[in-house]
Amino acid sequence: MNGRMYWRQQAVPVLVQVMCLCAASLYLRALGITWVQLLPLVLAYMGSLILWNLLRFYRKRNYFHKMAVLMESLDEKYLFPQVWKGAGSWEEAGYYCLLKECTKSMLEETEEARRVQMEYQERLETYVHDMKQPISVVSLIAGREKNGENRAVLLELEKMNHLLEQILYFGRSESAHSDFLIQKVNTRDVIRECLSINKQLLIQNKVSLDIPDTIPGVYADEKALLFVLNQIIYNAVTYQKPGEVPRITISCLVLNGKESGAWDGSETPGNKLLLQVRDNGCGISPEDLPRIFEKGFTGRNGRENRRSTGMGLYLCKKICGRLGIGLSASSEKGIYTQINICLPILSEK
Incomplete structure (x- = not known):
């Protein structure tokens, strides 16, 4: 005044x-x-x-x-x-x-809104888990006999499971609370599980994989890291370049603030693991690249692929932000797309 x-x-x-x-x-x-x-x-x-x-x-x-x-x-x-x-x-x-x-x-209205949101999240999680059970049963039935029709069914079931995971994490991302558990994670095991989840997608698209023999462990939430990797792998296969054999290369670099290089087995406290997932797909145009982590943004590739929702990378960015994990992307249209995940390395004393 x-x-x-x-x-x-x-x-x-x-x-x-x-x-x-x-x-x-x-x-x-x-x-x-x-x-x-x-x-x-x-x-x-x-x-x-x-x-x-x-x-x-x-x-x-x-x-x-x-x-x-x-x-x-x-x-x-x-x-x-x-x-x-x-x-x-x-x-x-x-x-x-x-x-x-x-x-x-x-405050009363806010508390009521919080209660309704918690009920919605609980119902959403219950729905997702209830849906996963019949999907698992159908997967077992379709997997008994390996033929073209059953493989197509398994592929569609993988896509359904992928979308259910997106719905589940979207519901959790809108909540103020989270059940993340930061612990020691075997990075290579998480990558293997991710590839197993997308097995039919990788097989039917004849994707060539290149994975390092040794990858250092990290501190992270295992389920969240699996979701992020799953989304990246799914996008890498979905946005492949026509007429070329899809290839996904996973590599890792150790960053200590001054220098970087391939992992040599040392685990110095304070080091960071830069996990790089690179594909040889259609790439991202320069004008779309800065916006790929925005909510609902699909870009030019999304308009060509009508199944795109623009939610996958947005959820990845939001989850990584809550966990303190670095997430970035680089790309060149028609040549490659590379997603970089920066995680803290386990320290051995």
């Missing part, structure tokens, strides 16, 4: 009081009182008026200053009406009561 704003607000009341003073002075002058006799009265009245407004201004300014200091000290700003007890007049008390009731109503 500044002085200019205050005096602008008080201009009308002060003007009214000055006009009343002038009217009273004229009346007294008409009764025969001289201007010399009226001067002390006028000066006393004007001095009192100015002093009263100055004191009121400083009181108001200190009042709002205390409010600002308290608001700044609170981590959860919406709790301000619950802790502020500084109302010093009936007008301030009235505004305070109104603000407190509004905040109480807002």
Whole structure:
């Protein structure tokens, strides 16, 4: 609150009081009182008026200053009406009561929305898990006899499972809470499981794989890392280049802040593992590359592939952000796409 704003607000009341003073002075002058006799009265009245407004201004300014200091000290700003007890007049008390009731109503609505969201997430997770059971049963039935029709069924079941995982992680990503468990993870085992999940997709598209023999372990959430890798592998196969044998190359570099190179078996504390997944697919155009992690963005490739939802890489970025994992991409249209995942390496003491 500044002085200019205050005096602008008080201009009308002060003007009214000055006009009343002038009217009273004229009346007294008409009764025969001289201007010399009226001067002390006028000066006393004007001095009192100015002093009263100055004191009121400083009181108001200190009042709002205390409010600002308290608001700044609170981590959860919406709790301000619950802790502020500084109302010093009936007008301030009235505004305070109104603000407190509004905040109480807002908190009740927020709690109800949180409860509905938790119920929705629980139902969503239950639905996904219930759907996975018949998918597993159908996969076992279709896998008993290896023929073209059954392989096609297994491929579609893999796609269904992939979409269910997307739905599950989308529901979790919208929640303020997460069940991530950071622990030691065998990176190579996670990659093998990812390839096993996409087995039919890789076989039927005749994808050539190149994976290093040794990969250092990392600290991560195993399920989340599996989801991220699964999405990257799925995209690498989906957006392949027509007329060329699909190839996916997984490599790893150790970064220690000063230099990088192929892993030599050393696990120095503070090192980072740069896991690189590269394909020889259709690539991403330069104008689309900066936006591939945006929610719902499909780009030129997505418009050509109508099954694209623009949610896969968005979820990967959001999950990696919550886990403190670096995720980036590089690409050249018509040549390659490479996704880089930066994870902390296990340290051996």
